[in-house]
Amino acid sequence: MESLVISMFIGIIIIAVFIPIDKIRSKKNLHKLILFLNQREYKPRTNAESFKDRVFIFAEKKYKKLNIKISEDKYNMYKNKLMLANLSDKLSVECILGMKILTSILVFLYVGVLAAIDVSLMMFILLIIATVLGYCCPDSMLNIRIKKRQQQLQRELPNVLKTLAITTEAGLNFWEAIKKVCEIKKGVLIDEFKNMLDEINMGALQKDALMKLSERCGVTDITIFVFTIMQSLEKGAKGVTKALNEQANEVWEIRKSKAKELGQKASVKLFFSMLIFVFPCLLIFLLGPAVMSILKLFTNN
Structure with missing residues (x-):
């Protein structure tokens, strides 16, 4: 009440x-x-009139x-x-x-x-x-929202880097490869790439657009990717392709190591949860009849 x-x-x-x-x-x-x-x-609400x-x-x-x-x-x-x-x-x-x-x-x-x-x-x-x-x-x-978004960016980065490496190997330059990836893929990182391309189309310098991409994402691997690309663009298409392949392999290895680490942590958490919740029940199930028999014996005596 x-x-x-x-x-x-x-x-x-x-x-x-x-x-x-x-x-x-x-x-x-x-x-x-x-x-x-x-x-x-x-009355149908528009976005501007929603309760939130x-x-x-x-x-x-x-x-x-x-x-x-x-x-x-x-x-x-x-x-x-x-x-x-x-x-x-x-x-x-x-x-x-x-x-x-x-x-x-x-x-x-x-x-x-x-x-x-x-x-x-x-x-x-x-x-x-x-x-x-x-x-x-x-x-x-x-x-929490920032953490989830950065985790999503981290998950998308290896596939995007591999796709960029393949498209640059096929003969496209870096910016054409970015446009191609934006056409065939979707995701949070792709949306950031689109924002970067829009800034360049509006007159921003390519280096400035790359730096803003790094600032908006706030992910270490993306920051490394940006600085690597800025250095590799001066070396031509071959330098960009090589840098993309190297970083893609490196990011994949980091992702595998993190997956193994999470798996090990999960097994430890599972063990402790079983120890807390399952073991007492098992103990009662096994020792309960014996305890009852001992109590009956003492009461009869």
């Missing part, structure tokens, strides 16, 4: 925040308000109104994280900082209601911890 009351309370807060108040006030009775809510429910986007816009606006100043280093850090997460064109630094405040407030309200129902030192400590976790939640989600 308490959970239902708390959920209804949070729901009322969300409705009060995200439904336009001026439109609700213009309704003179409950019937018109219900019609208004139904229209909003069945409205939350982001709300958080960004409120943060700008607070006019909180942060250091330039911290601002650039969040800007770099958004770039690595491929969210620079969707979210701003102010939006992330606003979401940190918003999530901490919502968590504080939710846990605060629970703490008011059951007043104790433990609930007070839980309130503080939950508020801090709510504040850190957007950072964690952003870091």
